[in-house]
Amino acid sequence: MKSNFIKGFSATIPVALSVCAYGLVLGVLAYSKGVTFFELLLMDVITFAGSAQFLMVELWKDPLPFTEMLFAVFAINLRYLLIGASLTPLFKGSTLFEKAALMHLVADENWAVTMARLKKEKITPYFLFGGGICLVICWLISTLAGHTFGFVISDPYSAGLDFVIIIIFTALVASFYDGKDSVLPWVVAAIFAYLSFVFIPGKWYIVIGGITGALVYSIQKNLRGAESE
C-alpha cells in the first residue's frame, strides 16, 4: 500500500514538472487579473483542476460572473465523470470511504499515468493518490511562485509553455494505442472532437469526442463478439 503511494508519486514526477510550467503561467495570469494569493491558494486546494482554474481566472472580474463561471467549471470538468468511471477497475474492492477520500486529488495527469500503468501491472488506488499528492505539491509551488514572481516571464508563447500539456498528453495517448482495435474509434473521436471544438462553445469537445470514440469501440467489439458466436 505504501509502496504503491511512492511508486505513484515518482511515476508522476515527469508529468508534474510539466504541470509546473502550466502552473507558473496560471500564477502570472491570476496575478494580472487581480486574484489574490489566498484565493489562488484556495482554488489550488479546493478545486484542483488546471483547465477549470485557467477559465475562472480568465473570467475573473468585478462583479464576478457567478453563474457563467460555475456552469463553465461544470462543463469543463464534466470529463471527470468519465475519468471517475474509467477508474472503476482500479477501485474494485475499495471501501466507500477510501473512494471518497482518494478521489479528490484525481487530475488528468495522474489519472493518465495511472491508467497507463494499470495496463502493465497490478496497482492499488494509492498509486493514483501518490500521483495526486505529487501534483498538488507542484501545483501549489508553481502557481504561487508564478503569482509572486510572474513578471520575470516576458514571453510564455515563444517559450511554448501552452503546448507543454499537449505534448505530454500526446505521449500518453500513444501509450494507449491498442493496435487495430484503436484505429476506427480514434479517427471518429478526433473528427467529432474537432467538429465540436469548431461549432460548440466551451470545452464540450473533450466529452463529445471521448464518448463517440468510445461508443465506436464498444459497438465494434459487440459486432465482432456476435460474429464469433
Next chain:
Amino acid sequence: MNDFDMLAILLIILAGIITYSLRFGGLLVGNMLSKHKFIENLIKALPGTLLLSFIVPSIVSEGISGAISALAAGIIAKKTNNVLIALAAGMAIIILFRNFL
C-alpha cells in the same frame, strides 16, 4: 472583507464542490455501469479517446508544426516508454517553429 472577497471565496468553494461531485460521482456511477459488457468496453476505451479529443483541436490550431511535434512525441513515447524524452523532442520542435521559422 468586502462583498467581492466573500463572493469570490464562495465561488471557489462551489467550484470545488462541483468538481469533487463529478470526480466521485463518476466513480460511483461507473461501479454500477461496469456490470454490463457494452459499458465495460466503453469505459475501457475512454481514456484514449478522451485524451485524444483533448489534444486534437490544439494540434490542428497550431498547424503543421503542431502535427510534426505531436507525431514525433507520440512515436518517441511509444518506442522509448519515456514521457520526458518525448516531451523534450516535441517542445524542441514547437519552440524552433515559433521562434525561427
